[in-house]
Amino acid sequence: xxxxxxxxxxxxxxxxxxxxxxxxxxxxxxxxxxxxxxxxxxxxxxxxxxxxxxxxxxxxxxxxxxxxxxxxxxxxxxxxxxxxxxxxxxxxxxxxxxxxxxxxxxxxxxxxxxxxx
Amino acid sequence: xxxxxxxxxxxxxxxxxxxxxxxxxxxxxxxxxxxxxxxxxxxxxxxxxxxxxxxxxxxxxxxxxxxxxxxxxxxxxxxxxxxxxxxxxxxxxxxxxxxxxxxxxxxxxxxxxxxxxxxxxxxxx
Numbered sequence: 001x002x003x004x005x006x007x008x009x010x011x012x013x014x015x016x017x018x019x020x021x022x023x024x025x026x027x028x029x030x031x032x033x034x035x036x037x038x039x040x041x042x043x044x045x046x047x048x049x050x051x052x053x054x055x056x057x058x059x060x061x062x063x064x065x066x067x068x069x070x071x072x073x074x075x076x077x078x079x080x081x082x083x084x085x086x087x088x089x090x091x092x093x094x095x096x097x098x099x100x101x102x103x104x105x106x107x108x109x110x111x112x113x114x115x116x117x
Numbered sequence: 118x119x120x121x122x123x124x125x126x127x128x129x130x131x132x133x134x135x136x137x138x139x140x141x142x143x144x145x146x147x148x149x150x151x152x153x154x155x156x157x158x159x160x161x162x163x164x165x166x167x168x169x170x171x172x173x174x175x176x177x178x179x180x181x182x183x184x185x186x187x188x189x190x191x192x193x194x195x196x197x198x199x200x201x202x203x204x205x206x207x208x209x210x211x212x213x214x215x216x217x218x219x220x221x222x223x224x225x226x227x228x229x230x231x232x233x234x235x236x237x238x239x240x241x242x
Binding site: 020023024027030044045046048049052068072075076079104107108111114115 | 144147148150151154155158161162164165166167168171172194198201205208
Protein backbone atom coordinates (compact mmCIF):
# COMPACT_ATOMS: atom_id res chain seq x y z
CA UNK A 1 0.00 0.00 0.00
CA UNK A 2 1.26 3.41 -0.85
CA UNK A 3 1.59 5.54 2.24
CA UNK A 4 0.71 9.14 1.56
CA UNK A 5 3.85 10.33 3.31
CA UNK A 6 5.16 12.53 0.54
CA UNK A 7 2.31 14.95 0.84
CA UNK A 8 1.60 16.24 4.34
CA UNK A 9 -1.51 18.23 3.53
CA UNK A 10 0.38 19.47 0.51
CA UNK A 11 0.46 18.82 -3.19
CA UNK A 12 3.41 17.41 -5.06
CA UNK A 13 2.73 19.27 -8.29
CA UNK A 14 2.34 22.60 -6.48
CA UNK A 15 5.64 22.05 -4.63
CA UNK A 16 7.35 21.01 -7.86
CA UNK A 17 6.23 24.21 -9.60
CA UNK A 18 6.96 26.50 -6.62
CA UNK A 19 10.45 24.98 -6.30
CA UNK A 20 11.25 25.85 -9.92
CA UNK A 21 9.69 29.33 -10.03
CA UNK A 22 11.41 30.30 -6.76
CA UNK A 23 14.71 28.83 -8.04
CA UNK A 24 14.64 31.09 -11.10
CA UNK A 25 13.88 34.18 -8.97
CA UNK A 26 16.67 33.38 -6.46
CA UNK A 27 19.23 32.73 -9.22
CA UNK A 28 18.19 35.91 -11.06
CA UNK A 29 18.58 37.95 -7.85
CA UNK A 30 22.09 36.65 -7.08
CA UNK A 31 23.20 37.13 -10.70
CA UNK A 32 21.75 40.67 -10.55
CA UNK A 33 23.78 41.44 -7.38
CA UNK A 34 26.97 39.94 -8.85
CA UNK A 35 26.39 41.85 -12.11
CA UNK A 36 25.87 45.10 -10.18
CA UNK A 37 29.05 44.49 -8.17
CA UNK A 38 31.10 43.73 -11.31
CA UNK A 39 29.85 46.82 -13.16
CA UNK A 40 30.59 49.21 -10.25
CA UNK A 41 34.38 49.21 -9.77
CA UNK A 42 34.42 51.87 -7.00
CA UNK A 43 31.92 49.87 -4.98
CA UNK A 44 31.18 51.70 -1.69
CA UNK A 45 28.46 52.28 0.90
CA UNK A 46 26.68 55.04 -1.06
CA UNK A 47 26.53 52.89 -4.23
CA UNK A 48 25.16 49.99 -2.21
CA UNK A 49 22.57 52.12 -0.36
CA UNK A 50 21.37 53.85 -3.53
CA UNK A 51 20.78 50.40 -5.07
CA UNK A 52 18.46 49.34 -2.23
CA UNK A 53 16.76 52.77 -2.17
CA UNK A 54 15.23 52.11 -5.59
CA UNK A 55 11.60 50.95 -5.26
CA UNK A 56 11.92 48.17 -7.85
CA UNK A 57 15.01 46.80 -6.09
CA UNK A 58 13.07 46.72 -2.79
CA UNK A 59 10.30 44.84 -4.56
CA UNK A 60 12.80 42.43 -6.20
CA UNK A 61 14.47 41.90 -2.81
CA UNK A 62 11.13 41.14 -1.16
CA UNK A 63 10.30 38.71 -3.96
CA UNK A 64 13.74 37.14 -3.44
CA UNK A 65 13.16 36.75 0.32
CA UNK A 66 9.77 35.08 -0.21
CA UNK A 67 11.26 32.79 -2.89
CA UNK A 68 14.26 31.94 -0.68
CA UNK A 69 12.10 30.74 2.21
CA UNK A 70 9.61 28.91 -0.02
CA UNK A 71 12.51 27.18 -1.85
CA UNK A 72 14.45 26.35 1.33
CA UNK A 73 11.31 25.08 3.06
CA UNK A 74 10.41 22.65 0.24
CA UNK A 75 14.05 21.51 0.01
CA UNK A 76 14.50 20.99 3.74
CA UNK A 77 11.12 19.25 3.96
CA UNK A 78 12.13 16.79 1.23
CA UNK A 79 15.56 16.12 2.78
CA UNK A 80 14.06 15.75 6.29
CA UNK A 81 11.43 13.24 5.15
CA UNK A 82 14.16 11.26 3.37
CA UNK A 83 16.81 11.10 6.08
CA UNK A 84 15.26 11.82 9.49
CA UNK A 85 13.77 8.59 10.75
CA UNK A 86 10.99 8.72 13.31
CA UNK A 87 8.09 11.15 13.32
CA UNK A 88 9.15 12.88 16.55
CA UNK A 89 12.65 13.81 15.37
CA UNK A 90 11.47 14.78 11.89
CA UNK A 91 8.64 17.02 13.05
CA UNK A 92 10.68 18.58 15.84
CA UNK A 93 13.31 19.60 13.28
CA UNK A 94 10.70 20.79 10.77
CA UNK A 95 8.83 22.86 13.38
CA UNK A 96 12.10 24.50 14.49
CA UNK A 97 12.99 25.23 10.86
CA UNK A 98 9.52 26.69 10.19
CA UNK A 99 9.70 28.92 13.28
CA UNK A 100 13.21 30.11 12.39
CA UNK A 101 12.06 30.86 8.83
CA UNK A 102 9.23 33.06 10.12
CA UNK A 103 11.71 34.94 12.32
CA UNK A 104 14.32 35.21 9.53
CA UNK A 105 11.71 36.45 7.07
CA UNK A 106 10.60 39.16 9.51
CA UNK A 107 14.27 40.11 10.00
CA UNK A 108 14.81 40.31 6.24
CA UNK A 109 11.77 42.55 5.73
CA UNK A 110 12.95 44.76 8.59
CA UNK A 111 16.41 45.10 6.96
CA UNK A 112 14.86 46.10 3.62
CA UNK A 113 12.44 48.55 5.30
CA UNK A 114 15.26 50.24 7.22
CA UNK A 115 16.75 51.62 3.98
CA UNK A 116 15.45 55.17 3.44
CA UNK A 117 13.83 55.59 0.01
CA UNK B 118 8.54 -11.99 -1.16
CA UNK B 119 11.82 -13.23 0.21
CA UNK B 120 12.48 -11.16 3.31
CA UNK B 121 16.04 -12.37 3.76
CA UNK B 122 17.49 -10.78 0.67
CA UNK B 123 21.14 -9.81 1.04
CA UNK B 124 21.73 -6.16 1.91
CA UNK B 125 24.95 -4.45 0.95
CA UNK B 126 25.03 -0.83 2.03
CA UNK B 127 28.67 -0.05 2.72
CA UNK B 128 28.73 3.51 1.43
CA UNK B 129 32.53 3.48 1.22
CA UNK B 130 32.63 0.38 -0.97
CA UNK B 131 29.74 1.20 -3.30
CA UNK B 132 30.82 2.94 -6.46
CA UNK B 133 28.21 5.58 -7.23
CA UNK B 134 27.26 6.51 -10.78
CA UNK B 135 28.23 10.08 -11.66
CA UNK B 136 24.56 11.09 -11.82
CA UNK B 137 24.13 10.01 -8.18
CA UNK B 138 27.17 12.04 -7.13
CA UNK B 139 25.81 15.16 -8.86
CA UNK B 140 22.43 14.55 -7.20
CA UNK B 141 23.74 14.13 -3.65
CA UNK B 142 26.01 17.17 -4.05
CA UNK B 143 22.94 19.18 -5.10
CA UNK B 144 21.26 18.14 -1.84
CA UNK B 145 24.34 18.71 0.30
CA UNK B 146 24.95 22.17 -1.20
CA UNK B 147 21.27 22.99 -0.63
CA UNK B 148 21.47 22.09 3.07
CA UNK B 149 24.71 24.08 3.38
CA UNK B 150 23.07 27.14 1.77
CA UNK B 151 20.15 26.75 4.19
CA UNK B 152 22.63 26.92 7.10
CA UNK B 153 24.12 30.09 5.60
CA UNK B 154 20.75 31.97 5.64
CA UNK B 155 21.33 33.66 9.03
CA UNK B 156 24.87 34.71 7.95
CA UNK B 157 23.49 36.12 4.72
CA UNK B 158 20.88 38.21 6.58
CA UNK B 159 23.42 39.37 9.12
CA UNK B 160 25.82 40.49 6.36
CA UNK B 161 22.99 42.28 4.53
CA UNK B 162 21.93 44.02 7.77
CA UNK B 163 25.45 45.30 8.57
CA UNK B 164 26.15 46.31 4.98
CA UNK B 165 23.09 48.59 4.97
CA UNK B 166 23.24 49.78 8.61
CA UNK B 167 25.84 52.57 8.29
CA UNK B 168 29.00 53.51 6.43
CA UNK B 169 31.12 52.45 9.44
CA UNK B 170 29.41 49.02 9.53
CA UNK B 171 29.88 48.67 5.76
CA UNK B 172 33.60 49.39 6.03
CA UNK B 173 33.98 47.09 9.05
CA UNK B 174 32.35 44.32 6.99
CA UNK B 175 34.78 44.99 4.15
CA UNK B 176 37.69 44.63 6.62
CA UNK B 177 36.19 41.40 7.96
CA UNK B 178 36.06 39.89 4.49
CA UNK B 179 39.72 40.65 3.90
CA UNK B 180 40.53 38.19 6.73
CA UNK B 181 41.49 34.70 5.47
CA UNK B 182 38.87 32.77 7.49
CA UNK B 183 35.97 35.05 6.46
CA UNK B 184 37.20 34.89 2.86
CA UNK B 185 37.26 31.09 3.03
CA UNK B 186 33.69 31.01 4.40
CA UNK B 187 32.57 33.42 1.66
CA UNK B 188 34.21 31.15 -0.91
CA UNK B 189 32.47 28.11 0.60
CA UNK B 190 29.12 29.92 0.38
CA UNK B 191 29.71 31.07 -3.21
CA UNK B 192 30.95 27.58 -4.18
CA UNK B 193 27.79 25.95 -2.77
CA UNK B 194 25.62 28.60 -4.44
CA UNK B 195 27.34 28.21 -7.83
CA UNK B 196 27.14 24.43 -7.75
CA UNK B 197 23.49 24.49 -6.61
CA UNK B 198 22.53 26.89 -9.45
CA UNK B 199 24.47 24.95 -12.14
CA UNK B 200 23.04 21.58 -11.04
CA UNK B 201 19.62 23.27 -10.80
CA UNK B 202 19.84 24.46 -14.41
CA UNK B 203 20.44 20.82 -15.43
CA UNK B 204 17.24 19.92 -13.55
CA UNK B 205 15.25 22.61 -15.37
CA UNK B 206 16.63 21.46 -18.75
CA UNK B 207 15.72 17.85 -17.96
CA UNK B 208 12.19 19.01 -17.03
CA UNK B 209 12.00 20.33 -20.59
CA UNK B 210 13.10 16.91 -21.88
CA UNK B 211 16.56 18.22 -22.73
CA UNK B 212 19.32 15.75 -21.90
CA UNK B 213 17.11 13.35 -19.96
CA UNK B 214 18.15 10.08 -21.62
CA UNK B 215 20.55 7.87 -19.65
CA UNK B 216 23.57 8.72 -21.79
CA UNK B 217 22.73 12.45 -21.97
CA UNK B 218 22.11 12.45 -18.21
CA UNK B 219 25.63 11.14 -17.64
CA UNK B 220 27.07 13.76 -19.94
CA UNK B 221 24.99 16.44 -18.23
CA UNK B 222 26.38 15.33 -14.87
CA UNK B 223 29.96 15.52 -16.19
CA UNK B 224 29.31 18.99 -17.61
CA UNK B 225 27.81 20.17 -14.29
CA UNK B 226 30.88 18.95 -12.38
CA UNK B 227 33.39 20.41 -14.86
CA UNK B 228 31.59 23.75 -15.12
CA UNK B 229 31.28 24.00 -11.32
CA UNK B 230 34.98 23.34 -10.79
CA UNK B 231 35.84 26.08 -13.30
CA UNK B 232 33.40 28.61 -11.80
CA UNK B 233 34.44 27.85 -8.19
CA UNK B 234 38.15 28.20 -9.11
CA UNK B 235 37.47 31.49 -10.91
CA UNK B 236 35.61 32.82 -7.85
CA UNK B 237 38.57 31.75 -5.69
CA UNK B 238 40.98 33.60 -7.99
CA UNK B 239 38.71 36.66 -7.88
CA UNK B 240 38.61 36.60 -4.06
CA UNK B 241 42.37 36.21 -3.50
CA UNK B 242 43.73 38.24 -6.38
